[in-house]
Amino acid sequence: MDNLHTQLVAARILPDLLDVLSGRPCWLVGGALRDALRGEASKDFDLATPGDPTPIAKAFAARIRGHWFLMDSLRHQSRVVVPAQAGGWAFDFAPLRAATLNEDLRLRDFTVNAVAWPVASSVTSAEFIDPLGGRGDIDSCLLRACSVGVFHDDPLRVLRGVRLAATLGMEIESETFALMGETAPELAQVAGERIQGELALIFGVKKAGKSLARLRDLGLPPLLFGPPEVQGSWEEGVRLTARIVAGLAQGAGELLAEFPEEEGEGGWSAAALLKLAALLAGYRPSSDVGMHLRLSRRAGNLLRRLRELPPETLDELRLLRDAAPRRRALWVEQLGAEPVLGLTWLLSQADDPRPWLPEARRALNDYHDHLRHGRIPDLVDGAWLRQKLGLSDGRRIGETLRKLRAAELSGQVKTPDEACKLLESLAEKNIDKEIDPP
Numbered sequence: 001m002d003n004l005h006t007q008l009v010a011a012r013i014l015p016d017l018l019d020v021l022s023g024r025p026c027w028l029v030g031g032a033l034r035d036a037l038r039g040e041a042s043k044d045f046d047l048a049t050p051g052d053p054t055p056i057a058k059a060f061a062a063r064i065r066g067h068w069f070l071m072d073s074l075r076h077q078s079r080v081v082v083p084a085q086a087g088g089w090a091f092d093f094a095p096l097r098a099a100t101l102n103e104d105l106r107l108r109d110f111t112v113n114a115v116a117w118p119v120a121s122s123v124t125s126a127e128f129i130d131p132l133g134g135r136g137d138i139d140s141c142l143l144r145a146c147s148v149g150v151f152h153d154d155p156l157r158v159l160r161g162v163r164l165a166a167t168l169g170m171e172i173e174s175e176t177f178a179l180m181g182e183t184a185p186e187l188a189q190v191a192g193e194r195i196q197g198e199l200a201l202i203f204g205v206k207k208a209g210k211s212l213a214r215l216r217d218l219g220l221p222p223l224l225f226g227p228p229e230v231q232g233s234w235e236e237g238v239r240l241t242a243r244i245v246a247g248l249a250q251g252a253g254e255l256l257a258e259f260p261e262e263e264g265e266g267g268w269s270a271a272a273l274l275k276l277a278a279l280l281a282g283y284r285p286s287s288d289v290g291m292h293l294r295l296s297r298r299a300g301n302l303l304r305r306l307r308e309l310p311p312e313t314l315d316e317l318r319l320l321r322d323a324a325p326r327r328r329a330l331w332v333e334q335l336g337a338e339p340v341l342g343l344t345w346l347l348s349q350a351d352d353p354r355p356w357l358p359e360a361r362r363a364l365n366d367y368h369d370h371l372r373h374g375r376i377p378d379l380v381d382g383a384w385l386r387q388k389l390g391l392s393d394g395r396r397i398g399e400t401l402r403k404l405r406a407a408e409l410s411g412q413v414k415t416p417d418e419a420c421k422l423l424e425s426l427a428e429k430n431i432d433k434e435i436d437p438p
Contacts, residue, residue: 004036005123011045011089012064018119020059025050027101027116027129034112037138038168044090048104048116052076053093060091102131109157110164110176111137111144144173151183156190158183159198162214166205172214184218192294195224196267199293203272207245212238212279225285226292232284240278247348248274251357255347259340259364268299270341274348277306298337305336306345314346317359323411325366326376330409332367333376339367379404379419388420389427 008014013028030046049056054076061068061080071077071092080091096104105114111134118127128135137144143165151157158180165172172180187195202211212234215221221234228234247253248271256270268276280289280303290300313335320328335342343360347353370376378401385391385400404419413419 003039003041004033004117007032007036007041008123011087011091013045013091013119014121016063017047017056017060018121020056020063021119024056026053026056026119028119029105029108029116030113033115033117034134034138037115037135043088044092046092046094047119048094048096048101050096052095054078057091057093066091101129105129105131106146107153108146109150109154109160110134111146112142112164112168112170114146141168141170142173143168143170143176145176145179148179151179152186155183155186156194156198158187158218158220159195159202162211162218163198163201165214166202166208166211177214177217181218184220185223187220187223192292196293196295199224199276200267200269200272203275204269206249206271208241208275209238209245212241221283224293225280225283225289226287227285229284229286232282234283237279237282240282241275244274244278244345244348247350247353248344250353252344252347252350252353254357255340255344255360255364258361259368270344273299273302274306274341274345277303277345281307302336302338302341305338306342309335309342309345311346311349314350314356317356317363320363321359324414326370327409327411327414328363329366329370329376330405332363334409340364379408379413379416380423384420385423389423 005014008028017026027048028045029048032042032045035042047053054070057078057080058068060066064080064082065086066080066082066089069079069081071079075094077092077094080093082089097107098104101116105116108114111132113134114130114132115134115138116129117123118129120127132146143161145151145161161172161176161180164170202208202215205211215224216234216238221228248256253271288300289295290297290303295303316331317328320331332339332343335346343364347356347360350356367376380401382397382401385397389400391397391400400423404413404423407413407422408419413422
């Protein structure tokens, strides 16, 4: 109980919220209480009251100098947020979803989330309200549904069960898993945005193997990602995902920490996107997963680009060991719009990523040194092409600059003077002729 009391004092639930309540009933429920009983800290607190908690939430926000936001006016749900420099706490206030607290707890998803504590001056074991035995399940690391209809009430809870089992390190009770399997087809009715939010957390766990096995056993792969192509299979996707997970653990993941500017997208961590890309590379869905899951355009493009990068691309880095820094920078740039993720993807598939790390770091540093306004400038610009070569069509200018970049990447040209001479020479022949590597 000391751990919970310490957190409540730090978050100013004690004594500030207690003072604001002035005797009115209010209960701490949900994940923060669950985590505290597991000996873990939380920054997010769920609080429930018998009626509209809005006046309480506003008064509490004023008391602790937090910011109050209305989340759902119809349901009287609001949030109080404390700035990061003052603790970074978040408090969600909502009315009970039933006539009594016990009935409210029975409507929740899993018993580990169906424990309540009345906000009071002290924390004692006797004060916990636990009608479904959630504390025992927390101690046993067991995920158990609150009722047989819990997944029909919200089919997304099927995925939430897989996610909670992964993030909390719990086993799913067999009867609960059977209920999840029965309800799994109803996930087709759930919005893609909600589904991808749970998947982002599932793939965010370091080891995804157990979760992927649960998704398979629930019959979810075709529903989540569409049917695979003839050459694809779930098993191959799991194998490639395991390879990425191992590579990240063996050193490839260090790049993500050292170059944090590519932190992921829309709730997806960089590592989670890499694992999803690996799964899709082996599964080979026949439809656009990004559209189905309502992923952002950036995330969808990233997944496609990663799947297009063959592992042998990494061998090119060894050939650039003695190359000029700009040439290495260009090699990094052609890995895609998120080159840190692209290079991490390649390293993760190496037999041993560690020997590659020094060269990878040097190449990424070269890339950032040469980057200007989001790209590496061309050796010659469009104005020179218009003036010296008489090119006016934007499409032909773009094609010419791409060919010049390819020539530079192959080592055929190194300086602006060499670039100009090459282009002038080609212009005499045919500006559209491909530049052959030496």
